[in-house]
Amino acid sequence: MSAERTKVTVGVCGGIAAYKSVELVRLLQDTGYDPHVVMTKAAEEFVRPLTFAAISGHKVITTLWGEDAGSDSEEEASSIEHINEAQTTKLLIVAPATADILAKFAHGLADDFLSTMYLATTAPVIVAPAMNVVMWEHPATRANVETLRARGVKVIEPGSGYLACGMVGGGRLAEPATIVMAVVETLSKGSVGLRADEAAYGSPGLEAAEQELDFAGETVLVTAGGTREAIDPVRFIGNRSSGRMGYAVAAAARRRGARVILITAPTDLACPAGVEVVQVVSAGEMRDSVMQRLREATIVVMAAAVSDYRVRSVAAQKIKRESARAVLLELEATEDILREVVAQRVVGTIVVGFAAETQDALANGRAKLAGKGVDAVVVNDVSVEGIGFDSEKNAGSFLTRDGAVELPVMSKATMAERILDEVAKLRG
Numbered sequence: 252m253s254a255e256r257t258k259v260t261v262g263v264c265g266g267i268a269a270y271k272s273v274e275l276v277r278l279l280q281d282t283g284y285d286p287h288v289v290m291t292k293a294a295e296e297f298v299r300p301l302t303f304a305a306i307s308g309h310k311v312i313t314t315l316w317g318e319d320a321g322s323d324s325e326e327e328a329s330s331i332e333h334i335n336e337a338q339t340t341k342l343l344i345v346a347p348a349t350a351d352i353l354a355k356f357a358h359g360l361a362d363d364f365l366s367t368m369y370l371a372t373t374a375p376v377i378v379a380p381a382m383n384v385v386m387w388e389h390p391a392t393r394a395n396v397e398t399l400r401a402r403g404v405k406v407i408e409p410g411s412g413y414l415a416c417g418m419v420g421g422g423r424l425a426e427p428a429t430i431v432m433a434v435v436e437t438l439s440k441g442s443v444g445l446r447a448d449e450a451a452y453g454s455p456g457l458e459a460a461e462q463e464l465d466f467a468g469e470t471v472l473v474t475a476g477g478t479r480e481a482i483d484p485v486r487f488i489g490n491r492s493s494g495r496m497g498y499a500v501a502a503a504a505r506r507r508g509a510r511v512i513l514i515t516a517p518t519d520l521a522c523p524a525g526v527e528v529v530q531v532v533s534a535g536e537m538r539d540s541v542m543q544r545l546r547e548a549t550i551v552v553m554a555a556a557v558s559d560y561r562v563r564s565v566a567a568q569k570i571k572r573e574s575a576r577a578v579l580l581e582l583e584a585t586e587d588i589l590r591e592v593v594a595q596r597v598v599g600t601i602v603v604g605f606a607a608e609t610q611d612a613l614a615n616g617r618a619k620l621a622g623k624g625v626d627a628v629v630v631n632d633v634s635v636e637g638i639g640f641d642s643e644k645n646a647g648s649f650l651t652r653d654g655a656v657e658l659p660v661m662s663k664a665t666m667a668e669r670i671l672d673e674v675a676k677l678r679g
């Protein structure tokens with residue numbers, strides 16, 4: 252599997268829920284996909300194409316006949332662009348899907364880019380409808396939905412609740428995380444989600460789900476985030492880890508077919524879809540959770556920045572300013588989780604550690620590789636501006652006993668794929 256992300260196309264229709272598609276695109280990206288956006292004319296009344304262009308980093312397709320928006324300006328939209336988009340995408344997800352687009356899809360109308368692309372693609376199609384409850388329950392809409400279902404289109408049922416029109420009932424767009432979960436599942440199931448007519452006729456539809464699932468059958472345990480060691484009930488000793496690298500590894504492993512357990516210290520990140528998440532705070536809690544789940548893992552990736560020290564006696568009450576002119580904190584060492592994992596792993600479990608260094612990165616990384624007895628160490632120099640801690644990007648080296656693979660500056664999502672590529676080679 253290459254580091255290239257899987258392209259998915261997000262179709263956005265005109266409805267109040269279109270604003271939720273912005274979060275959907277972001278989540279798809281966080282999960283490791285490469286979302287491209289197609290908007291209907293009506294959708295532009297609710298969200299500007301530029302918003303999606305900025306998030307996705309791609310031009311947003313808004314029309315069948317030229318006129319583009321956002322970046323990638325060299326790629327002029329054209330009357331055959333829908334064919335290209337339809338053929339290169341691995342999945343089409345329409346959210347929100349209005350009553351109008353469901354009707355067009357069901358009847359094969361092709362008077363705008365999205366409906367034309369639907370006819371031209373062999374990729375799996377998911378629709379997440381959102382509309383007024385009476386429209387949703389209208390026999391015409393029900394019939395269209397059933398037609399699409401029978402054709403193999405996956406329908407993510409809308410939820411119930413307050414609708415923008417003031418009514419209460421079914422018709423609310425499913426939550427973006429639920430939609431991403433359906434995307435992950437459809438792409439990991441291979442042929443599931445293919446349109447039934449294509450499956451029946453043996454058309455090249457399978458190609459749409461050809462994404463390599465080279466981690467199927469593996470259980471990947473990932474640690475992420477920076478642990479926090481309490482000083483008193485309101486203060487803690489922490490570090491600058493954002494958790495992005497570990498989350499990216501978890502998302503990529505899930506997308507490549509693994510079962511994933513993510514044991515995470517506090518972060519600001521959304522949980523990757525389809526991943527089992529265990530929240531912890533301190534190094535001690537992380538150690539307990541990791542050791543509890545270790546037997547299930549076939550691959551362990553320890554991306555967390557674990558505190559090496561904890562406060563020996565945590566103050567029961569908030570330490571007051573007046574209590575002393577200086578406060579001396581006595582620190583004691585925390586458990587080295589990685590070392591314990593290596594000692595207790597089942598034979599065959601691959602263990603990858605991280606080494607965040609501020610000097611002599613390669614030498615220190617090599618020392619950790621040998622000292623900790625891990626199969627590989629991802630080493631990075633966190634003193635380099637723009638990479639590492641609290642940054643979107645990373646760079647470093649993947650060290651094994653056999654050598655080093657350089658990982659030049661790239662997004663953490665891409666780096667996660669590259670790391671998994673190397674882990675797959677270790678397994679091979």
Ligand code: CTP
Pocket residue numbers: 474534553554555556557558559585586587588589590603604605606607608619
């Ligand atoms: N690690 C761990 N438990 C700890 C500290 C670190 O499991 N108490 C793991 C990290 O998740 C990482 C690896 O060990 O995968 C290396 O972490 P790092 O902080 O770079 O190394 P340390 O062993 O703490 O060594 P030092 O801080 O002296 O560089």
